Amino acid sequence: MEEFLNEFVVEVWDNLSHLDRELITLEKCPQDREPLKTIFRVIHSIKGSCGMFGFQRLERLAHAAEDLLGLLRDGALPISTETIQPVLSAIDVIKSIMGAIEKDQTEPAGDDTALVERLRAVCRKSTGEISPVPVSSTGAELSRAESANNRATISEQSLRVHVGVLDRLMNLVGELVLSRNQLVELSRNQEESPFSPPIQQLSRIVSGLQEAVMMTRMQPIGQIWGKLPRIVRDLSHEIGKPLELKTNGAETEIDRQILQAIHDPIVHCVRNAADHGIEMAEVRQKNCKPSTGEIFLNAFHEGGQIVIEIRDDGAGIDLGAVSAKAVERGLISAEERAGLTESKILSFIFEPGFSTARQVTEVSGRGVGMDVVRTNVEKIGGSVELATRAGHGTTVRIKIPLTLAIISALIVNVGRHPFALPQVGVLELVRITAQNRTLIEDIHGSRVLKLRDRLLPVVDLAALLGIHDNLSEFTIVVAKVDQMVFGLIVQDVLDTQEIVVKPVGKLLRAIQIYAGSTILGDGRVVLILDLARIAARAFAPDTRAAVLEETGANGAEGANQKTKLLLFRTGKDLATHAIPLAAVSRIEEFPVSKLERNGGRLFVQYRGGLLRLLRLGADVGDLDPGNTSVPAIIFADADKSVGLLASEIVDIVEERLVLQEGGFAVLAGHATRVLEISEILGIAGEAG
């Protein structure tokens, strides 16, 4: 009996998942009776099976719904929100009953009289005249037989497998990959061995098997999208905005574990779009937009990752309101607000609890708990980006890996211990030897890497892990997490491998910087480092700001210490200026054609936002027309960045800084004006 019951539960769920979609189609195109037949059939079969198990509640409900559906199907009742709504409610109750049956194997107690009465009341409104359409009735029979036929062929091609079996298969394949790696490792040192060719062969087969098993766990993202039309429909009624949902790429397949993990974030974003993103119909009409708001879902593969976009054609995010809120919440000061880039402002939306504030949701819309969305997506190695255009709408881009189980990783040595680094976040490797040691600058104990005009913060992995290590030669792994690029010092890079991620033991989870553990080809256990956690740990926002402040201040005042200074020429007379290197975050070169003027200020589009550019002692209007590009020194702290245009970057010097009157000092044998970061930011503030 239990077996039959399980089969019944699975079958009903399967059918119910199609129903929502069919019902919404029906409501939109009432003349199309095809969906009605399917719905009627599903409810009918539920009713039929209930008797066998003695589920009386379910039977009574299904019976009432079936009666109403029958009248709708035969045209005795018009199809409208009024007549469809009770059916939707009935299906909701049926779902909750099925959920309970699945759990406890018995029907839960409850009274559905009110709902049944509503269904019957609608039935009673029927005109009683059943439009006689004999041809269509045989047509229905025909199409029923036809679709039964179709179903048979589809079911012959696929079979239902318990997820537990697939998970076990995946685990076993994981083990197999490890054993394969061990064999390959052993045979690598013995090229003449007779075992080598068969091991090669085995290796290929295992790779094929691994791929095939991964395929079995893949499910189309359409599974999530199937549920959304109903949610959007209900929201549309609830908040009184006409909404339309469009989807693309429903067939894009993802590992089922990931599919489960992104379900809630996607639903959340769609709700946000409907609730806050899209304006009321009247507002839309005033702005010459179609009164029906559109939510567009798109999924596609891109570079070994899956991108999911949730786009709305609403009002866009009110950046001013968001930054005002950020000031109010003390995330930034009022002065800092002026120099904020768009991407920085958008990043506030991901601050925990930020968007729950009422004003923001009302004024700017969007973002009830976007921090939760980001946390959930990052948990599975993904990332979330926001883009918005005032009056045109907002797009949320979620990027996620294809699978969690097997990843490609760099095996690196830190203090003679191997660790694995997921390759997804790694941009490049820089080997540091005695020759190019100068690429690394030490600024008050925090190191930076000079990489093609950029200054990247560097984390000493050995120090972070508490391993003592003093290296003269080492490798820097340049990695990117979110929008942040930074370097990681490791002893050397040993290998790249496909590794099977195993969760870290319960006792080690509190350490957080490990994303998992794995077994290498030689049988050694290695820990997998979590780049995002390492970045978060190494560059905690407050410590980062503190470091900048401290080094900035000492740079100008600490008289006895040597200070690194960046020398550059600027102004009409091309006078040499200096700025403490510690305050500089990057040096960029911008094409003159890319510079934009607005209201006497100069901007450049930079990293998805606008960067304010300043010029010392000269009007921003008189840029040298002869040059095609200009260097800019970028200053940035936690919340604000600004670029200082220079005519020429001269050098970096390390000298004892003795400030004379007027902020001058003798550097590299020349009188040089030493600027302070606060001075530069002050100019930005005044002009703003």
Next chain:
Amino acid sequence: MMVTQLEACREYVSFRLEHQTLGIPVTQVQEVISGLQVTPVPLAGTEVRGLINLRGQIVTVIDLRRRLGMPERAPDDPCMNVIVRNGDEEPEGLYSLLVDSIGDVLNVHDIPILPPPATLDGIWRRICAGVFRLDQAILVVLDVPSVLNFQEEKNDEKEKP
């Protein structure tokens, strides 16, 4: 595990730490193994020696001397991994307890189990499920979940004023 529950268990895997004989019910021990390469886990508590590869399964190694606050073993001294199951954990919560040496499986069918002596201090009191008085020595029975519970123990201590 309470004393009453232990009464049902008559066989114990015995092992030594310094001069102390300790035991774990055979039903909780999967195997005893030595000579595996241990991967250290930086930033973990001192009790955690690292991770071992037990036929494809990654197992956390707990140094029982460190866990019990005993002096360090000399680097070259032999040691053994007692692989224990921590019942409630899925899948197969396996841990390795690092001990000095392994003794016999002791059958205690006619010896009564005694509650932990009141004079036992701190950690020992927490991890001791009971004792058996044997002819030559006293067998201290370890409560595996308590042995593995050092993180919460530390948290509790932190919360105390």
